[in-house]
Amino acid sequence: MTAPADLQQLAVEIAREAGELARRRRSEGVSIAATKSAVADIVTEADREVEQLIRDRLARARPDDGFLGEESGAERGTSGITWVVDPIDGTVNYAYGIPSYAVSIAAVSGEPDPATWDAVAGAVFNPVSGELFRAARGEGAWLGDERLAVNAEPTAAGALLATGFGYDPTTHAGDLARVARVMPLARDLRRIGAASLDFAFVATGRLDGYFEPGLQPWDHAAGALLVEEAGGRVWREGGTAVRRLFVAAGPGLFDRLWRAASGAE
Ligand code: LIP
Numbered sequence: 732m733t734a735p736a737d738l739q740q741l742a743v744e745i746a747r748e749a750g751e752l753a754r755r756r757r758s759e760g761v762s763i764a765a766t767k768s769a770v771a772d773i774v775t776e777a778d779r780e781v782e783q784l785i786r787d788r789l790a791r792a793r794p795d796d797g798f799l800g801e802e803s804g805a806e807r808g809t810s811g812i813t814w815v816v817d818p819i820d821g822t823v824n825y826a827y828g829i830p831s832y833a834v835s836i837a838a839v840s841g842e843p844d845p846a847t848w849d850a851v852a853g854a855v856f857n858p859v860s861g862e863l864f865r866a867a868r869g870e871g872a873w874l875g876d877e878r879l880a881v882n883a884e885p886t887a888a889g890a891l892l893a894t895g896f897g898y899d900p901t902t903h904a905g906d907l908a909r910v911a912r913v914m915p916l917a918r919d920l921r922r923i924g925a926a927s928l929d930f931a932f933v934a935t936g937r938l939d940g941y942f943e944p945g946l947q948p949w950d951h952a953a954g955a956l957l958v959e960e961a962g963g964r965v966w967r968e969g970g971t972a973v974r975r976l977f978v979a980a981g982p983g984l985f986d987r988l989w990r991a992a993s994g995a996e
Pocket of ligand 1: 801817819820821822823894895896897898924925926927943950
């Protein structure tokens, strides 16, 4: 089995190239290729082009690996490693020109099932800020040469939290009820619009915690590893939940945030 550090290096190299393509295409103007689950759920031509670049680079470097991408679907491999890819996470931000979007690439081992896989390496790259967050299982999470650490405890002012909402308007009432349950813990709330960056910001200590229902495997595969390798905890709702809830935070906040966000209180 390839060392996590080697998989991380490949993810970093490809994320950089893919991110530069996304940034270049944005500067040339965005064209919406299609809508997906709801009118608000868009995919741009750049999403498709960037994912194809990532898929081609991975196939050339590791032809026996599997692939699971937001735009081009899944292909099983034979190596025990599957690459889980969101070519442009934060697509709506990207379409509007808001500089908060990222290429998210993760290598997972085991079955390509988010309920059971083990993320072993990942990279999250924001080509506008130039920040590339990376992690390899057991080797920490990093931003450049800076080793990342979650905030162990929020300050006395309360927790700086982030969340997100689904594209389906019928889910918004429940999402807002969840926010109301969580707000007593918070000093303030951010809605960044790219799950991979939300996770990365928890890993860096820029956020104390993050919670969001309905994330897709490619939204969380790399970001959750960043948080875990930075000393944080990540929970995903199991069972038959349709829009599974994700919660990520440092050890001093996690249990309170999970109880409030999940409604377990
Ligand atoms: C987005 C997530 C974000 C969520 C959005 C959307 P996409 O992913 O990163 O956290 O709130 O609804 O799902 O669609 O931009 O790849």
